[in-house]
Amino acid sequence: MAEQIISLLKEILPDEDILLQERMEKHTSFRIGGPADVFVMPENTSQIRHVIEACRSCGMPWFVLGNGTNLLVSDQGFRGVVIQIGKKMSHSEADGERIIAGAGALLSGIALLARNNALTGMEFAGGIPGSLGGAAWMNAGAYGGEMKDILTEVTLLSEDGEEKTVPYKDLQPGYRTTLIQERGDLVIGAVLTLTKGDPEAIRQRMQELQQKRNEKQPLEYPSAGSTFKRPEGYFAGKLISDAGLRGYQVGGARVSDKHAGFVINTGGAAARDVMQLMQDVQEKVYSMFGVTLEREVRLLGDF
Ligand SMILES: Cc1cc2nc3c(=O)[nH]c(=O)nc-3n(C[C@H](O)[C@H](O)[C@H](O)COP(=O)(O)OP(=O)(O)OC[C@H]3O[C@@H](n4cnc5c(N)ncnc54)[C@H](O)[C@@H]3O)c2cc1C
CATH class of the missing domain: 3.90.78.10 (UDP-N-acetylenolpyruvoylglucosamine reductase, C-terminal domain)
Incomplete structure (x- = not known):
């Protein structure tokens, strides 16, 4: 079974993006977790789609990993394929009052991009250590703000390989929940809509919130x-x-x-x-x- 999936994955991804028996403690903020049988780092939707098809055809379970900051992985690890939507899918850019980013982009990086473009609204999330995909998946929040306040569109890939972009509010974001969790969709990217603000005020607010985290956490x-x-x-x-x-x-x-x-x-x-x-x-x-x-x-x- 493992040999079959590996040979299929090698047709989809370069060898260096396929890791075997990868210890998950290296990929979680808990620094805990045994080996995943296979760990892949796709760089686009097409690769993800093919990886899922390969898992399906081999009857191999898969799991989507963001930045591993809300995750406890068993000491025995995971008998399946971990699909990391991370650095390789972390492009982000500002376009007027919007930020368009890949799901692998870290919230901390997006918050800096927002600040550098004098965009306000993202300050609350600057200290959350997760990826945009992980944050969209659970409507992450802090200090009175939630992703639903700033996420306007999300691009999803269904387990059947269908890609669609939907308004985030249609995913019924609640307290640490969204419909994405129920449906098992993958978050590929998102659009955040912010407003023009004063860069110095944004910087100060981010610093103040980081200080609170340092003191309390x-x-x-x-x-x-x-x-x-x-x-x-x-x-x-x-x-x-x-x-x-x-x-x-x-x-x-x-x-x-x-x-x-x-x-x-x-x-x-x-x-x-x-x-x-x-x-x-x-x-x-x-x-x-x-x-x-x-x-x-x-x-x-x-x-
Ligand atoms: C020190 C510290 C402080 C934190 N503070 C906060 C806080 O203030 N507020 C808050 O809400 N959280 C906080 N968190 C928790 C965590 O950062 C968030 O829950 C974050 O949203 C998780 O994102 P991640 O990319 O690390 O997800 P992961 O831990 O990698 O995954 C979590 C879940 O999301 C799913 N997932 C991840 N990426 C995708 C994707 N692209 N598509 C589909 N599903 C995906 C995974 O399958 C998994 O079920 C904190 C964590 C730490 C360690």
Whole structure:
């Protein structure tokens, strides 16, 4: 099976864009994750379409990876093909008040491009470490802003290979959800619509938000950001802290002392440590406050 898919992939991609037994810890902000059987880095929609066709014909599962900043990959890795929509699809350009970018572009880079073109509206996202595709997929947000405020069009590739550009609002973006998740579409690119602003004010706002992140978040440790979604009417971090779980540790995984909403890898944490810790936190918070914490971090592989 592996030989069959590899020979098909070699017809689609140059050898250097096909990695075998690639350790996913190299591609996740948690710095955790065993090997993916195959890891590919396509540079255009046509290659992606053909990669998916190849996976289909071999009965091989596939997974779309952005920048790996909201992901926990199993210690056993992934028995399938990881398709990274990353650097090779990260072109971005400003056109008047719009920014047109590939799904692999990082939000941080797009925010700088916006600032350099005196475009305001993107400041909230400058410190989110994900790709545009990952952010569109889940309607990422911070400091009162969400992708739905600035994303106007998204180009999607369906699992059947159909490419279409749709208004983002048609994808029903909600709190960390969109229809893209249900449909299993891939995000290929997007258009952001911003407004003209004062470059100095934009720079200051971005700096202020980055400072807040540095003060509040344990950015000195690998993590995947907020572990749980915000339950309605509560803050996950406060519930976890009130449950006495600040600093709670399983193996190398720990509830951050700085921000209890973050699980950090203190060094050498296994995915099973993080998983156990998340379950312990969910159980304790539920038993003390009757609130269900829903995981925000996505899982890949067997747990
Ligand atoms: C320190 C830190 C701070 C963070 N702060 C925030 C924050 O303030 N707000 C916030 O919302 N998030 C935050 N995050 C989480 C994360 O950065 C976002 O969720 C981001 O949107 C994930 O993007 P990604 O490219 O890394 O996605 P990945 O982690 O690679 O993937 C996440 C999910 O998106 C899917 N996906 C990725 N790319 C595509 C694509 N092109 N097409 C289809 N599906 C795709 C994947 O299949 C997967 O299911 C933070 C993370 C860290 C580590």
